[in-house]
Amino acid sequence: MILVLVDHDRGELDPLSLRALTAARKLGHEIQSVVIGSEGASLAGVVGEYGAKVLHVATHASITDYAPMASGRVLKELVEKLSPAAVLAAGSPRGNEQLAHLAAFLDLPMAAECSSITLSTTPGAPHQVSRARWAANLIEDANVHSDLLIASILAFSVEPESANGAAASVVEFQPTLEASDTQVRVLSRDSGETKGGVTLTDAKVIVSGGRGVGGSEGFGNLEELATLMGGTVGCSRVVTSSGWRPHAEQVGQTGTKVAPDLYIAAGISGAMQHIAGMKNSKTIVVINTDPEAPILNYADYAIIGDLHQVLPALTKAVREAKG
DSSP states (O other): OEEEEOOEETTEEOTHHHHHHHHHHTTTSOEEEEEESGGGGGGHHHHHHTTEEEEEEEOOTTOSSOOHHHHHHHHHHHHHHHOOSEEEEESSHHHHHHHHHHHHHHTOOOEEEEEEEEOOOSTTOOEEEEEEETTTTEEEEEEEOSSSEEEEEOTTSSOOOOOOOOOOEEEEEOOOOOGGGGOSOOOOOOOOBOTTSOBTTTOSEEEEEOGGGOSGGGGHHHHHHHHHTTOEEEEOHHHHHTTSSOGGGBBSTTSBOOOOSEEEEESOOOOHHHHHHHTTOSEEEEEESOTTOGGGGGOSEEEESOHHHHHHHHHHHHHHHHO
């Protein structure tokens, strides 16, 4: 049996968890899932659709919000009760953090950002994983020497595929927690929504700007095109570091990893950390004055020119095409 941690924010499913469920299903074992917090019980239908037979719901008076150490304790309790072959989660910051606490509690290794997994069928033999390293520019093949595999699934390495399953059976339980498990508390929230009201993760079209935009006032052209195409605005790390745009719009290894249908990169040179966050986009259009910019190696289409001239022309063409 494989246990999958399904992450949610006050009952709202993290869509990357569906990719983790899909990856788990491909391993050919029974799938059970777990959510932390009573609000997660509403996800029984969707986790069942994606292959989980059971949804364990951990409820506790002390768990009122995201509590990664408490999540680790909950997972430890379920591992000791259910003896799964593996515990998987989405390779998001939250998924990695919660699995890291589980690994620490059990004194076991954790394999993060795995693009493929082969579970051992021989007692004592290692599990085999491939995982992204160096901002996803290198894929490492590794052996994991432990009976229980603890691993997160590389974001966007697996497309979510419905198993057309029935709703999962809900099993509620109250875990045993220690006071220290909930010492870290959420003090404030940033919805992650951009000015267009769409998160980077959900956007089908992203128009991103980098240093070449020149300043905060230069993003008006990007916002206009993104709005016209029903998308949202993104940016590189240097933009947020300069205070031109909020961190919620940052695409990259230390921002948000995205895979939209269309990614337009304007004035972005293509640092390794940024490429790691957008290289899985279905179509990439690069606008840059530098014909040697590294990001051009990932472009499906490239326009060598001044973004302040190209973007208004693109916006005009799109508006005319839409009638």
